Amino acid sequence: MNENFEDRDEVLDTVRRFERMVAHNEPVFFDLADFENIIDHYTTNTQYDKALQACEAAIAQYPFSTELLIDRSQVLAMKGEYTAAATQIENVAQLDPDNPDVAVTRGIIATQKGEFAEAVAYFLQAAERAPDRDDIYFNLGLAYQSWQKFKSAAKYYKKSLRLNLENDVAVQELLYCLEVSERLESNLDFFQRFTDEDPYSAVAWYNLGQAYYRLEQFDKAVGAFDYAILIDSKFHEAHAYLASTYVSQEKYREAIQEFELSHEEGKPTPEALCNIGECYEKLRQWDLSRRFYQRAIDLDPEMDEAWFGIGIIMNEQERHFEAIHFFRKAVELYAESVEYWLALAAAEYQVGNVVSALEAYEKATETAPDNKDAWLNWSIILYEQGNFNEAIDLMRNAVEVQPTEAELHYRLCAYLLAAGRYREAYETLENALVLDFDKHRLLFDYFPELESQKALARLIDQYRK
Template sequence: MNENFEERQQVLDTVRRFERMVAQNESVFFDLADFENIIDHYTTNTQYDKALQACEAAIAQYPFSTELLIDRSQILAMKGEYSAAAKQIEDVAQLDPTNPDVAVTRGIIATQKGEFAEAVAFFHDAAEHSPEREDIYFNLGLAYQSWQKFKSAAKYYKMSLRLSPDNDMAVQELLYCLEVSERLEKNLEFFRRFTDEDPYSAPAWYNLGQAYYRLGQYDQAVAAFEYAILVDATFYEAHAFLASTYVSQEKYREAIAEFNLSYSVGEPTAEALCNIGECHEKMAEWDQARRNYQRAIDLDPEMDEAWFGMGVVLNAQERWLEAAHFFRKATTLYNESVEYWLALAAAEYQVGNVVSAVECYDRATQVGPDNKDAWLNWSIILYEQGNYDGAIDLMRNAVEIQPAEAELHYRLCAYLLAAGRYREAYENLENALVLDFDKHRLLFEYFPELESQRALARLIDQYRK
């Protein structure tokens, strides 16, 4: 893992040098292997525009490199420029018809276009000619996974990993496919085999740890990550995962210690600082939490989780106006989080910005229509303002989207009763009682005065088991 880390650092240095030269408009000169590393770095991080830019610079320098022309075709496919990608690979096929990468690239283009059967055929063709290439099996896995055929995808990810056990992307995709198809526990043996074959392989223990972690078997995960670290003390990802496992066990002190070991000495990452902030937050150590969140923001101003964390800390201290500022920033950085919109709505409401709160709840229900709290909290505001009809309409909407959520039916019933619409209220109460009888207590939590309503009590008694 040390070698891997050093290699990664060298690649990052090369990437920085390339970016500096581009920014300063200098003529860029790198050897072919360096260009391949730069392009690979960008594609791995899905920065396809930058990858294409690096590819064009490389082709200008090495115009006869088929590898670069193939890279160009694959990047165009990733960007969704399928006809340009297809034209490029057909040009390569004219020059070098037996190159297995021609079939691989055709497969990648077909996968991107959603033509999965064709993609699989291309990859199988490539695998026949180059049975030892792990990337071909990895691409087969991706094609099957995109096709929602998780069992087949897992099979090919495994084949890829047998050839290259250190491929972390293959591990992540395999774990995902096994989890989705609920076959992870049955496949633990696959991960254990690597540690049996090579007990001194840090990546093998790390991968086994991740499998245990996903299964919620935290003690075994801790043991596996500790083995990985024992073999390689600077295996930063293993420290980070061990820390996350401790978080899942609510062992926040141990987690902080491990997060502090998850980066090079004196070079903390924004992610580590944000995680440390969250651990302090869980222990209600507000000052340390804020300090770490702030340091994370200073390092990476685009880190929405750190802005949100700051908001949570201020919110817990009832500093709602300041909290709203941080929550708002989190929503501008990542506007698809229901959690962010709900937090911002609640903070706005505490400050007295009712209109803003309603807008935020509206946005939350758009982002996560199946989040019942968004509907319930929004409806409470309308109800408190005496807008019973608005609250009722909102709950009807919610019930339509989540018909099996008893709490929504009970709330609708309560609002109908408050509006004096008894017949409709009782109809909805019957639905709620059938769905979850025990939750009828919620009705009296919302409106204690309802306990004295005889008709209501009689109706509830009819459904008592």
């Protein structure tokens, strides 16, 4: 089995032991390396309050450890407590001025404060003192990425990965920077080189698989993940990515098998259970789907995707009242999802809760003003309720937000015609025809009776290419 994953399991055991001792107010004793691992685990998972708690416990036991004082300063910086972080690191600098971690920490503080040029200078200074440390190049990458300089960021992430291929966060950030700067395809050889140099490295194949996955070269991604798993059958992350690749290929049964292998035996994660639920949902096996979503919720009651998933199943089974309960829970947990608000709105309307439906559509447009369906569906309710002028005002808003979306112009035109406001309707229609002539069929889909309007037909004919 891959050494990396054994280490990871050991670290998780140490973290759990630490949390038990804290929970029971027991005295906490660990050796220095264990404390470093605990702090590192929390910072990697952006749990900065817990990381700081671990720092305090560690410093109480090892008050003269500069490593721990540096850790504490870095955690304070990540929490946004820059003054305390700077004071702490300046104290360390007086004790140990040549320590490269002093420069690294100053760099982290500068990055967090948005002082990117300064941050880069500190990290380069640290890299001169310790040229073989992957974390320094990783931090350089982060500073450049935060500065929106994606090419430079990619350069340093690569340097970091050449020293330590197993930094998965560096892989993710590198892929992101290459994607944003549209250079992923031309940089595939970077990932391929690792598999050429060491064909038995599971991590190298896994990283190559992720690059193919991002490029939507799914067959190649499957091949790469398969190799990773062949080398290390317990490589849970590779199983999870292979499963996601199968989902992209709509091979849901294969995906389910891989999601079942994406965690330790007998220790399913809420994410894996939720993903399996979604695969069964795609296969329209409602009972199995619901069972897995429910298991995900039992493990993690805040798993919004699982609540939403059960809502979708209830909807498919025309149990709209029950669906509403689950959709409401999903939006309560994650109000930034336009998909959740739209589903809730549709279900509320389905059972005749017009006011609640309108409120949910309003939330949807606040969450994602560029989602045309939210505006269209909201306006349909107003129109069906006979509130033509409100429907018109709403579509005018929508057109202002998305002036190039032809479908919104056609719908506005239809409502103006229905309200007898012909001059405005024809003006709007002209805009729509210029934007996308072919979509004029939508007008007759909304209102078939308009086909008989001669003036309308003449106007449309003028714009025929």
